[in-house]
Amino acid sequence: MKNLLSPDGEDALRTLIQSHPLFAFDFEGTLSPTSIMPERARMTLGVYRGFRSLCAVAPVAIIAGRSVADVSQRLLTKPHYLIGDFGAEGGVVPPAMVLPFRDICSDWMQQIMQQLRWQDMDPSLSIEQNACSIRVHFRFARDREKVARAVEASLSQLHPAPQIIAGKYSIHLLPQGAPDKRLALECLLRHEEKQCALYIGDDDADEVVFRHAPRDWLTVKVGRDRHSSARFFLHHQNEMTECLQLIVRLVQLQHQAEQTALRRSAGTGRSS
Numbered sequence: 302m303k304n305l306l307s308p309d310g311e312d313a314l315r316t317l318i319q320s321h322p323l324f325a326f327d328f329e330g331t332l333s334p335t336s337i338m339p340e341r342a343r344m345t346l347g348v349y350r351g352f353r354s355l356c357a358v359a360p361v362a363i364i365a366g367r368s369v370a371d372v373s374q375r376l377l378t379k380p381h382y383l384i385g386d387f388g389a390e391g392g393v394v395p396p397a398m399v400l401p402f403r404d405i406c407s408d409w410m411q412q413i414m415q416q417l418r419w420q421d422m423d424p425s426l427s428i429e430q431n432a433c434s435i436r437v438h439f440r441f442a443r444d445r446e447k448v449a450r451a452v453e454a455s456l457s458q459l460h461p462a463p464q465i466i467a468g469k470y471s472i473h474l475l476p477q478g479a480p481d482k483r484l485a486l487e488c489l490l491r492h493e494e495k496q497c498a499l500y501i502g503d504d505d506a507d508e509v510v511f512r513h514a515p516r517d518w519l520t521v522k523v524g525r526d527r528h529s530s531a532r533f534f535l536h537h538q539n540e541m542t543e544c545l546q547l548i549v550r551l552v553q554l555q556h557q558a559e560q561t562a563l564r565r566s567a568g569t570g571r572s573s
Contacts, residue, residue: 305521305533306543313533314499314548317519318555323498324355324548325486328365328372330503331523334538335469337440343375351545353378358552362489364388364482366473366506368431387475387506388485389433393492398484402433402476409435409459409474422451433479435463440470467505483509499548503538507531 303309326332332352333342344352355361362382365372369385376383384391389399410430425441426448437456442448452472453465463474475481486498496517500510503523511520511530522531523538535544 302522302525302527302529302531302534305535306540306547310533311547311551313519314551315555317497317499317517318548318551320497320517321359321495322519323360323362323486323490323493323495325362325364325489325498325500327482327502327504327507327523328363328367328375330469330538331501332363332541333375335503337470339438339440344377345539345542347542348545349377351542351549352380354549355545355552356380358549358556360493360495362486364485364500366434366436366468382489384485384489386431386434386480387473387482388480388488389431391485393485393488394480398480399433402479405461405476406430406433406435406474409463412459413456422455423448426452433476435474436468437472437474438470439472445470469504473506481509482506483513486510501535501541501544 305314329335329342332348333344336342356378361380362384363372363380364384366387367385369383369390372385373383382391382393384393388394389402413428423439423442425439427438429436429438437452439445439448439452449472456463456465456472456474459474461477464477464479466473466475486500490496490498499519499521500507500514501521501523502510507522508530511522514520519533520531521533521535522529523535523541525534525536535541
């Protein structure tokens with residue numbers, strides 16, 4: 302993995318931007334710092350300004366694990382696409398692919414509340430149900446690693462067996478075969494009639510995009526991780542401001558180059 306803010310990263314961005322990509326981002330841990338209080342997740346001022354500028358010059362999507370309603374209230378600038386619940390919300394994944402998984406999540410909630418006695422593990426645990434996923438938070442646990450192991454072992458007893466994805470201070474449960482971020486991004490590209498994308502994310506839920514991204518996509522992991530399948534990395538979320546500024550500058554330069562080429566082409570046509 303190479304740093305996106307290195308010369309090699311800038312060259313890769315420049316090449317990608319020549320193909321007019323879709324720019325897609327995870328939310329918490331990527332556009333927003335990871336917050337010990339989930340309800341306080343917000344973009345910093347620098348990221349907000351860069352994100353707003355990018356939305357003005359290119360198609361932009363947020364693909365989050367949180368619900369659309371949750372993320373929407375945290376945004377001052379709305380992207381062209383806001384996808385929630387790992388792809389299940391936002392209207393890009395066909396409804397027929399979403400509906401079968403709602404009942405599974407509702408049944409899991411009953412099992413968790415009635416059978417697993419999950420809160421006995423730690424009174425600070427909390428649970429959140431979305432349309433096609435469940436999220437267990439352990440941010441306030443005294444021993445997070447111990448609680449995370451206990452929660453994961455307990456949740457593995459659910460029927461049908463869930464797909465368990467580790468997050469920052471949380472564990473996500475998705476039904477096997479449920480929409481994920483990879484499917485959401487592929488649907489967005491078809492809708493936009495585009496061939497390639499930039500995708501930036503920070504945790505295990507984003508690895509499904511990193512692992513399966515074609516070579517002409519550009520994938521970026523926030524936080525260096527030698528086990529990640531992303532092509533590039535940012536050292537920390539606080540580098541997102543510089544990252545967005547670089548992307549916007551390169552997009553603007555590409556637009557200027559294309560406009561200059563069009564003017565020259567038009568001038569050559571008139572002179573002939």
